[in-house]
Amino acid sequence: VLSAQLRAPRPDAWLHLLNPQSGTGCALQLFHSIVQPMLVEAGMTFTLFVTEKPNHARELVRAGDLSQWDTMVVLAGDGLLYEVLNGLMERQDWQAALQKPLCTLPAGSGNALAASINHYAGNTHVLKEKLLINCTYFLCKGLHAPMDLVSLSTASGKRLFSFLSFGWGFISDVDIASEKYRKLGNARFTVGTVQQLAALRVYKGRLAYLPVETSSSVVPAPGALRSSHGGPEDSLLVPFDQPVPSHWTIVPEEEFILIFAIYQSHLGADFTMVPKAKLHDSSIHLFYLKAGVSRLVLLKLFLAMEKGTHLELTCPQLHYIPVRAFRLEPFAATGLMTVDGEPLACEPVQGQVHDQLCRIISG
Ligand code: ADP
Ligand code: MG
The missing domain is CATH 3.40.50.10330 (Probable inorganic polyphosphate/atp-NAD kinase; domain 1)
Structure with a gap:
């Protein structure tokens, strides 16, 4: 390093x-x-x-x-x-x-x-x-x-750059609903979690991704997404009107509690999502939690996240895959999405990692 x-x-x-x-x-x-x-x-x-x-x-x-x-x-x-x-x-x-x-x-x-x-x-x-x-x-x-940075493109033509996370569902809703408790500082997320547990929702959509494992053996997609906004070209993505490339994985389930993509170890000062993540590991750490999980299990997962031990609970609904790119197509505009904790209107989004695109002061 x-x-x-x-x-x-x-x-x-x-x-x-x-x-x-x-x-x-x-x-x-x-x-x-x-x-x-x-x-x-x-x-x-x-x-x-x-x-x-x-x-x-x-x-x-x-x-x-x-x-x-x-x-x-x-x-x-x-x-x-x-x-x-x-x-x-x-x-x-x-x-x-x-x-x-x-x-x-x-x-x-x-x-x-x-x-x-x-x-x-x-x-x-x-x-x-x-x-x-x-x-x-x-x-x-x-x-x-x-x-590393992740470029995100939406179906309506927005292009955003993200250093931390993209999310839809439970975690994003906690982030947005807890805005009004910002005076509590970091504790706002705990208050928000309890509140959102009471109002648990299901988010329906199609999720597809390019796993890190398969990406290295495959040449870039033929119709790579050209950028009309400046910034680097998204060589792994194709336009929304085309299906994802055939070597991508399409998640069979279409009902989720949350979908969360993170590219750093921490989601908040008190939440360790991926202890092994690095500033540049060419990875988007993709989590999704399928519907059918009880409130109690969800609460246990969130408590485990403080130390980053949520995967050790081996909850069958929780999936984790390191990917280089993903596409999410919601079936309905349920709730808001978040990019680095900031709200984004719910619509189809796809993104890919760009290796070592900026520099940051580090220890
Ligand atoms: P927090 O972690 O408390 O949310 P941020 O630095 O992330 O603090 O800022 C939250 C929001 O405040 C951002 O969307 C940012 O654009 C906005 N913002 C920046 N400057 C100001 C300002 N002077 N007054 C109000 N909002 C601001
Ligand atoms: Mg913020």
């Missing part, structure tokens, strides 16, 4: 993008009490940009002159990093822009990437201020490593 890392040349000019509404609304306070003293101690220079509204940071990085910045630091939750990433992908010079390391400093209610990076570094599991201190320390050290 160390050989893949590079040291950023000094002195660095860092742009800190901060969402004052993140999490419990304390991001600015955390910056002044924890981050700034550590940066000063390390002799770092920085500029602070406080967002005033959603998409403010996205517009700034999409249209702004980035040449003056070496590293863009996001002090917020996963949502603001998702904005910044998609803003960068909308640039003409997206390839060059993605070579600048990004950094996530956790100050939101969902800090999954920060928790994952802390885990990859071999650190013990920590929350809140301790996680922020660890991540600020990584920033001061300045090591960065490549990170």
Whole structure:
């Protein structure tokens, strides 16, 4: 891992993008009490940009002159990093822009990437201020490593870039329903889980995927999806009006409790979905839970997720497959989907992993 890392040349000019509404609304306070003293101690220079509204940071990085910045630091939750990433992908010079390391400093209610990076570094599991201190320390050290990204395309023509997850069903509903409890910080997900258990729903659709195992022996699909939006071409995907390539696997069941694709180890600071995941492992870790599972089993699965032992419960309805690409076609627009924890209207979606597309400050 160390050989893949590079040291950023000094002195660095860092742009800190901060969402004052993140999490419990304390991001600015955390910056002044924890981050700034550590940066000063390390002799770092920085500029602070406080967002005033959603998409403010996205517009700034999409249209702004980035040449003056070496590293863009996001002090917020996963949502603001998702904005910044998609803003960068909308640039003409997206390839060059993605070579600048990004950094996530956790100050939101969902800090999954920060928790994952802390885990990859071999650190013990920590929350809140301790996680922020660890991540600020990584920033001061300045090591960065490549990170895989997933491009997602929808039937209505949207194209999105994702560093964390795509989901439909139970987990996505918890994420969205618990938004109103964001003042609870990370505990919002526990409250949301209990609430959604009471209102358990079935999600009907067709799921297909390209397993990691078979993908290496097969040449790319003939009619690869050309991008009209910039960004890399999706060589593994074909347009929605064509069936998935014949070497893909089509899931026989069509009734699900949840479908969740994650590309990092952690889904939240308290949820370890894939302990073995890496920043770049060319994999989308795909989970699906078939209908027919009791509320009690579902609750047990969620409690096991804290430590990442949910697969050890060998629940027959829970499936896990590492894949390079997937397609999900809902039969009805039930609930919302989520991308990196942010809502997406329910419609057919397909995605594929792009190896080492950006760089991120890591331990
Ligand atoms: P959290 O982890 O608490 O959800 P995020 O950083 O993920 O925190 O931000 C949540 C949402 O807030 C994102 O969708 C982002 O676009 C939006 N946002 C960014 N800046 C602001 C702002 N100044 N006011 C309100 N919302 C904002
Ligand atoms: Mg968020």
